């Protein structure tokens with residue numbers, strides 16, 4: 450049985466590890482357009498590779514199907530698999546990482562593991578077509594040569610963070626040509642552009658309780674750090690919010706930051722009144738916030754540029770500090786995004802992620818209409834989707 454995995458990124462490598470773990474003799478070929486395999490691993494989790502999460506909640510994934518696939522190969526089973534190939538993990542605040550906290554160390558180990566098990570790796574090959582032959586085989590066409598396989602697994606990922614120098618074939622267009630339904634592709638986990646003028650706050654970081662509203666309904670909240678950009682907001686909680694806005698088509702989205710979530714508005718008013726008395730020439734906000742943020746706060750509060758505030762003005766400032774509001778304009782594009790929202794629709798596939806349209810063709814990873822929030826959810830899905838296909842091969846007795 451000749452198995453071809455198209456795309457040697459995160460999900461393709463996971464599937465290869467599974468196929469080679471118990472039987473070195475399995476004939477597996479990994480094909481990738483890049484000059485090296487697994488390049489995406491290196492950028493994950495800021496080079497630390499956040500590969501899993503202890504908890505999954507309603508927002509973690511875009512759909513129940515995606516969530517179901519992950520739940521069928523849950524984190525404890527994923528950890529057991531890592532351990533079974535000699536990889537130790539570390540957990541911090543529910544997030545899992547390789548023990549080394551190094552994506553590079555993990556990837557290098559995977560490459561050595563696969564090499565030892567005689568995997569065939571073909572890099573610098575851009576897959577541009579495939580055909581089902583009369584003898585049941587599948588011919589895969591690349592920029593340089595053709596391959597013949599019994600089963601082909603597409604693991605070519607999404608459109609996010611692809612370097613502009615990369616000229617690889619767009620697999621979504623190819624799949625549409627083969628009759629697959631591909632839902633709209635949009636950037637997820639991105640910084641966002643806001644309607645307010647925030648240029649003066651560029652590069653400033655603030656911590657707070659960051660809430661997403663659509664109209665006057667609260668949709669999400671997360672305690673986290675926000676980084677101001679020249680035209681908008683960034684940071685993990687903003688990435689998550691960007692995905693939620695896009696996934697749910699929120700058309701009246703606002704982001705409200707409570708800059709002091711640990712005290713109530715009334716307590717804050719009392720505090721500000723005291724600080725206002727202490728300060729003779731400096732604004733009472735400047736002992737709390739960066740000078741630029743202090744200025745931004747009094748400006749949006751609609752108070753005058755005063756060093757001394759009236760009682761009413763103090764109330765307005767406290768309200769702003771607890772509800773610093775930004776209105777969503779649009780998301781940054783694919784080059785700044787960590788995940789693609791949309792992809793091959795599950796209705797084209799059976800529960801083993803095999804195509805209903807073309808026999809012996811499978812799809813795993815981000816090429817599917819699957820996306821997770823930050824926190825290891827996307828790698829968890831890549832792993833679980835690869836496991837679905839592997840499990841079906843085991844059930845079919847194809848690997849012995």
Ligand SMILES: Cc1cc2nc3c(=O)[nH]c(=O)nc-3n(C[C@H](O)[C@H](O)[C@H](O)COP(=O)(O)OP(=O)(O)OC[C@H]3O[C@@H](n4cnc5c(N)ncnc54)[C@H](O)[C@@H]3O)c2cc1C
Pocket residue numbers: 455456457458459460461480481482483487488489490492493494495498499500501574575576577604605606607609610617618619620786787788813814815816824825826827828829831
């Ligand atoms: C900056 C950044 C940080 C991230 N951090 C995390 C994190 O910490 N935790 C987490 O869970 N997720 C993270 N993600 C998301 C995660 O990396 C992806 O969800 C995951 O890589 C998807 O795996 P995949 O195998 O589907 O696609 P990929 O890993 O993107 O692999 C696809 C592969 O297919 C190849 N390919 C594509 N087209 C062709 C073609 N025509 N011919 C041949 N080969 C082709 C590509 O070269 C690539 O190697 C991050 C993403 C980014 C961009």
